[in-house]
Amino acid sequence: MTRSALIIAHGSPSDPDPQEAALRDLAARVGALLPGWRIGGATLAKEGAFDAAVAELGTPWIYPYFMARGYFTKKVLAERAAPLGLRVLEPFGTEPALVQSAAHALRRELAGRGWQADATTLLVAAHGSAVSRTSAESARDFAAALKSKIGFAEARAGYVEEPPFLHESARGLTQAICLPQFALNAGHMLEDVPGALQQAGFSGPVLPAFIDWQETPELIAQSLETQSNAS
Structure with missing residues (x-):
């Protein structure tokens, strides 16, 4: 029996096609690691993309490519999936291996x-x-876990849409690494994060969005395989 999963992200409503292509590419990379699976990718921002992908895949598991449990994962996706009898998995940002x-x-x-x-x-x-407190709490927990695991002198979070804002958290840092907790290379990652870091005079390295991490397809593939074996 062929198993299937749909990797779904929010995307960019003002310009949906680049992120739609990025999700399809991610799905192809995940699918290459999962023989016997059919993997699709789509965004909520691209009109009709979710329904078209579900129709092509049959009854796929829905894998939210989001960084936290929130409005889109708990409400929007749940309401889209429920009438179709589709299972919505936990979002990417909660993966234990992340x-x-x-x-x-x-x-x-x-x-x-x-x-x-x-x-x-x-x-x-x-x-x-x-x-919602979910996004900020997720980032703080992520920073704290990495500080504990690696032994950073300090770990702090800065936000695009609430205080402490990123330009405030980044100000005055000398030897520092910025890890953006963003799934895609969309507006926040391409404009807001660089702008805030420039405003703060931050000169340290900035890691890429998770879609560009070489480990991301393997993380998703392993998660799908583990949950399939357990079901």
């Missing part, structure tokens, strides 16, 4: 620069929200 994957990337960055963790600050750049 902290370990980020730790590997940060250790590579530290080693490449000859920096010691105990003399370096980790800055997690995140979305935040004016109405």
